[in-house]
Every structure is written in structure tokens, then in C-alpha cells.
Amino acid sequence: MPFHKETFDRIPQEKRDHIFTIAVSEFAQRGYAAASINGIARKAGISIGSMYSYFDSKEDLFLAIVDKGYELLERVFRELSREGSFRQQLLELLHTALRYARQHPDMNNLYLGVMTEELAPLSMRLSSRVEKVSVNYYHHMLQAAVNRGELRADLDIPLAAYLMDNNVLMLQLACSSGYHRYRLQHFVGERAENLEQLANSLCDLIMRCLQ
């Protein structure tokens, strides 16, 4: 079930994208509770009446956006190469995560809200498809490399996937979020200025647990 109403499908793509862009920015910067569907309509130059003909509630608008973000992430995962050495694939994953965060900083920061306890009941309404896509991607990538003999045979694949994703996620958040960039600076100082280079070093470090 989509979170928007049929009316929303009938307006031009450009207008749909415009509403989403404004809404993502409002939710990411003000937080779910402080953002309002009226404020978003006003900023998007749309009447409140139209807005409610597209979405039943703020909750549905928020879920529609998060769902769109999941779609985007799914596409990112699908476009990742499944060729080359494991090291090359991990490097590509880290750099793609950084590029995604730079291209969609508000969307990336939106997940900081999704992670809070306040929004946990709401997040449960979301399909878990993105988690499935990412977990499957990691498992497949790790298993194939174990099969090729690039990684050790007794590797704890589920836990290795979790460790990898924890670090990809935190680096990605350091791209777009004030708190996470600040935290990273505390750990690595000026090296936080060059996240691409840091991603290369992180790749080397992660490779060691897996081999």
C-alpha cells in the first residue's frame, strides 16, 4: 500500500519531486514533531487543501518520503558492482555511500529521526525491504568472497556484515550530520576533512577482520 493518495499520482512528476524535496528538508532539519504538514505546504507553494488531497496526514507524508528514500537506497545497492575483488567491492560501497550522502544530505539525515525511539512505532509501519536488500547484499558479497578463497573460510558472515554496515553507516552520517561529523573529528582530527581518503583507510582496517 502506498502512503500517498491516488490524487498525488496524477500531478506532474516535477511537482511531486518539489513537494518531496521541501518535505525531506523540513523533516530532516526540524525533526518529525516540529515539522508540520501546513508549513510544508506553505513552503512548497501549495494549498493546504491540495496537500491533504495528496496525503491523509503528516505521518503518511513522512512515511511516503522515507519509503522514497528506501527506493533510492535500493537502486544504489542494485547498481553496485558484483565484479572485481572483495576489496574493490568494499571500496566501491564506501565511496558510493559517501557520494549518496553528499548528493542527498537531507534524505540521509532523515534516518537519524527514523532511528529515534520517538519514531519507532511509526518506523514499524515501513516495509523492511531496504534492510533486506542491504543485508542480502552484504551476505552475498561476503559469501562469494569466502567461496573464492579471498576471505577466511570460518568467517562469521552475519556478524561481519553487521560490523561492515555499522562503519559504512557512521561514515556516511559524518558526511551530512553535524553531530556525527563532530564525533568523527574527535576521533581522527583533521583527517575528517577528507572522507574519501578516510574511507580508503577504513577499507584496509575492515579487510583485516575478514581475511
Next chain:
Amino acid sequence: MPFHKETFDRIPQEKRDHIFTIAVSEFAQRGYAAASINGIARKAGISIGSMYSYFDSKEDLFLAIVDKGYELLERVFRELSREGSFRQQLLELLHTALRYARQHPDMNNLYLGVMTEELAPLSMRLSSRVEKVSVNYYHHMLQAAVNRGELRADLDIPLAAYLMDNNVLMLQLACSSGYHRYRLQHFVGERAENLEQLANSLCDLIMRCLQ
């Protein structure tokens, strides 16, 4: 500068703790924007007038709580053993992180709010002392183990500290937060039921990057 007013110092410790407990729970469960100083006063059985004689604003009450959480974390770090092998120290760190999260689930979840972009300007008002304490702890622990020859001589200590803390933090959040527990389940399935055992396996995996 403390975030509370002098009057707050003059009430009994028990009453101060009670106000903090209620406030932590409200902020953690409803989020910063949705929680109100009036609602907290009501739940704590305290008049609004008294509440404002203790704290100038919701912002100050929130910062006072986060600061108290930092104090708690500092104490946790100070009490960690600096004896034993590196592996023993890392195990102790992981298990202490889990115990802290189980004992203080609301306080632990409060940091999910501190991490959001919405609260970034507010977080900047906090001292960075907890980050300093934890970063120093990791650096010291890693450097000492390199010096003893337990970890490899060319280890990238700042980045290793960051990788360790990323994983400690995510495991700790899986203890108290709905979203993070759900995410962990996607990665490791039923093993998410026994976080202590998972911490042991995570310790083994992390050790490999460092040796």
C-alpha cells in the same frame, strides 16, 4: 556553567533524581520537540512555578540531563579496568556498554535525539568532555597494547578507535532502542536475543583488525 539554576541545588537529592528520571523518560520517548517542561512538571508532581525556578527553559532542562548522562558515562569509563590483556579490556568495555544500556535505557535512547540534525545546534552548547574522555580512553588502551606488542606496530590508532566505538555504540543502542534492535535482528537473526554472546563474537572479530 551548570544548566540548572541555584535553587535546584537546594532541593533534596532524591527530588532532583526524581525530576531527572521523569524528564529523561519524556525526552527519550516523545523526543525533544514533543516533550514539554509543563508535561514533565505534571508527571513529576511539581508545580510549573517550581520547575521554572530550577530551569530557565526546556532547552536548559534537556542540556542538564544530557550533561548528567555524560557524567555517568565518564564514571563508567573511569571504572573500566586498565589491567589485563587488550582482549580482556575490550570484552569488559563491550559488556559494560551493554550493562549501562540495560540499566539506563531511557538515558541511552536520549542520545538518539542528541544525534539528530534538529538538535545539532543545541548539542553544540554541550561540553565535548565525554567525547574527549572516550577518545582518550580508546587511544590509551590501543597505544598501550601496541607498546606491549599485543597489537601490530603499524596500527592506525585513531581510526581503530573510531571503528571500535562505532561497533560498541551500535550494539549498546540495540539494547534499548526499537529501531536498532530490529536492524540487528535483520543482520544476525535469533542471535540478537543474546547480546552478551554476540558481544563476545564481536570482540573476536574486532581483535582481528587490530592484530
